[in-house]
Amino acid sequence: MYLTYFNGAWNEGNTPLFGAMDHSVWLGSSVFDGARSVRGHMPDLRAHLQRVIHSAERLGMQCPLSVDEMEALVREGVAKFPPEAELYIRPLVFATDGLLVPVAEKSAFALTLFDAPIPPFTGFTACLSALLRPDSRMAPTDAKASSLYANTTRVLREAKSKGFDNAVVCDMDGNVAEFATANLFFVTPAGAVVTPALNGTFLAGITRARVIALLKEDGVHVEERTVRPEELTTATEIFNTGNFGKVTPCVRYEERALPVGPVATRARDLYFAFLEVN
Secondary structure, eight states, X not given: OEEEEETTEEEESSOOOOOTTOHHHHHOOEEEOOEEEETTBOTTHHHHHXXXXXXXXXXXXXXXXXXXXXHHHHHHHHTTSOTTOEEEEEEEEEEOOOSSSOOGGGEEEEEEEEEOOOOOTTOEEEEEEEEEOOOTTTSOTTSOBGGGHHHHHHHHHHHHHTTOSEEEEEOTXXXXXXXXXXXXXXXXXXXXXXEEOOOSSSOOOHHHHHHHXXXXXXXXXXXXXXXXXXXXXXXXXXXXXXXXXEEEEEEEETTEEOOOOHHHHHHHHHHHHHHTTO
């Protein structure tokens, strides 16, 4: 089921939003965010809504709604689904006018909710991509911009052509940035839990930050530092964090099988315990 709020009304199905001359259609000026409702629990919802406002500003747009207004709409929309529903919440801001530079005050807004069950904790496979993440001098990497996903799909097509589900992507200096679709964590042979430090080439994930904080509260320190690709070849665990699956283990990296390890399992348990009270 798809439910979209646009132009003051809720609509079912794949609601038309754009015109052929809209700036977003032919010049790529749209941003979105992704939050979750799981049985009515919406962890970090306001952080996701605040980020879509920030993302819009980074692309020269202006979100027409405040965080409070968006939150009220989200809660109104979630109430239209069954209580046990697991939903993806996607606010979208897009430019409608402007030749090359979008007219900020003519930005439009749509909120889509749709069924998206939390994936099972069975894991995914990944390889190292030959493609790279752009840095902030090349692309709006500090925004959740739709235009960035052309590169994501290139990485995923490459991975799938090799028989993998996902891929690790490096930055312009050859250091690990993240997976194509989510932030990356791993455990070293010495037991250290590591995630690549934020360096402007990938989005600072809201779920990433939440998992780091939850692990810290549980007595597990997460190192945020530069990561070389070869470190992943000796990792005892690799997992990702992101809005769609929250915490998901990597069970094969290149040709090496990996366990669903204790750190990923604990991180997931902590996250879903947090979800149940938020």
